[in-house]
Amino acid sequence: PLKLRISQAFSTADLGKSVKIQGWVRSVRTQKAHIFLHVNDGSSLQSLQVVAGAELNDQLLTFGSAVEVTGILKKSPHQKQAVELEAQRIHVIGECDPVDFPFKIKERHNLEYLRQFPHLRCRTNAFSSLLRIRSEATAAFHSFFKDNGFVQIHTPVITSNDCEGAGELFQVEPSSVGDAHREFFFSVPAFLTVSGQLHLEVMSGAFSRVYTFGPTFRAENSQSRRHLAEFYMVEAELGFLRSLNDLTKVMEDMFKSTTEQVLARCVEDVDLFHRHVTPGHRASVDAMLKSSFPVMSYSEAVEILGRSTENFTFPVDWGCDLKTEHEKHLVKHCGNVPVFVTDYPYRLKPFYARANQDPPQNTAAAVDLLVPGVGELCGGSLREERLDVLTAHLEDAGLEDTYDWYLDLRRFGSVPHGGFGLGFERFLQCVLGVDNIKDVIPFPRYSHSCLL
Ligand code: 4AD
Ligand code: MG
DSSP: OEEOOHHHHTSGGGTTOEEEEEEEEEEEEEOSSEEEEEEEOSSSSOOEEEEEEGGGOOTTOOTTOEEEEEEEEEEOSSSSOSEEEEEEEEEEEEOOOTTTSSSOTTOOOOHHHHTTOTTTGGGSHHHHHHHHHHHHHHHHHHHHHHHTTOEEOOOOSEESOOTTOSOOOOBOOOSSOOOTTOOOTTSSOOEEOSOSHHHHHHHHHHHSEEEEEEEEEOOOOOOOTTOOSEEEEEEEEEESOOOHHHHHHHHHHHHHHHHHHHHHHOHHHHHHIIIIISTTHHHHHHHHHHSOOOEEEHHHHHHHHHHOOOOOSSOOOTTOOOOHHHHHHHHHHTTSSOEEEEOOBGGGSOTTBOBOOOTTTOBBSEEEEEETTTEEEEEEEEBOOOHHHHHHHHHHTTOTTTTHHHHHHHHSSOOOEEEEEEEHHHHHHHHHTOSOGGGSSSSOOBTTBOOO
16 A cells, blocks of 8 residues: 555545555544544645444544554545545554543643643643644745855854853753862853854854754743743844844845745644634734834833833833833834844944944934734844954953953954844744733743753
8 A cells, every 4th residue: 555644645546546644643533334533644734534334443543542544545525625535454553541631622721731641641632733833834944045145154052152141041061079179161161152143253254154953051930931951043144234124134034924924834733823723813914924013212112111100110220121011012112013122232242243433312323123912023133343343342341251252353353244043932932912921832941941
């Protein structure tokens, strides 16, 4: 027999052929003379209907069991699907006790319930759809960058720098317990990366357009719905870039092009979310794609927040960091479409941000992209390329020796440049309307939780 992935079985080209499929039973229905199974193998949302004579019934053929079915692909008399498999042989490969199995046949478990079973939730329609969408979204980002002339760089996971300077680092050392005076494994303190930006800046000095897409780590002691200790970040860096305008254009193009690709390539899976998991969200996504993203300065944002009658938990003054509640208000103010906020107070931004010459305010050429339901999706900036300004700034922070190599980038063939980072899980939350970030990553890690 021809071995098929179930997603391939629906093409009428194989009608009448003897085929073999392997997967997990999503439903069982027994009649006097027949049994009906639905089998899913993760290749798509669709399950294949298997029809068998009652003599092929088996006690072990239960919801959740793993099976291998051989039979003839037939045109189905049923309305719901075009093709069914007339079974000649059904082999239960792995049993599944339906009493102990945490998911029940025909029940739609919510994402919060599924979260309790990180090792089993991929067996449900909702979470397997999510993971196929995640896989396709990954491909969409890679194709956006490829189509736009970016070179992919594998930036290191282990690094000795704290790019963001926020002190949210996980330190890396071997687990063996040596004597107390043992040296650092790398001779210097080493950490899991919080951002590949500085390594990308190195590379933009040779390739101009570069990007990286990998895991990033932050020891944030936060139980929020949009923070993880391990998340994936898409980062891009562009050489010969002189204005934030040119940067926001790339960010907006990337958001729209990747979202459109996901919608086009994952029609059924996205539909499952937009119909059953997060009903009504599709209209919000369409509105985002149609809009041209508004841009406002931090100072304008502070004015808007100041005029608002909303009762914020955190007060708003010029100079304060914007909190999630403020970001959500600004998005609502703009009609629930993504909005760029630019030119933040200089002292709020890391050492690499380019200073605007605008006393007495003193802002930096930095930009955040805020999106509905999530708040901050991307953070980016022009980088300080002026050797004297950067040196003075690093000296103030006592960092001039640590970042001597970074200053070299400004000494040898320096060009104005800038870039941004996008939180990949937050992107999925935004496109799918998922409230909790723990539901858009296969194995979430956050404070007090590192299951599996
Ligand atoms: O704004 P952030 O901290 O920017 C940077 O790290 C820059 N160095 C990026 C760059 O310019 N190359 O992080 C970028 C994005 C945030 O906007 C947010 O979407 C996401 O990463 N992010 C997180 N996502 C999930 N969990 C966390 N703990 C996150 N922290 C940041
Ligand atoms: Mg940020």
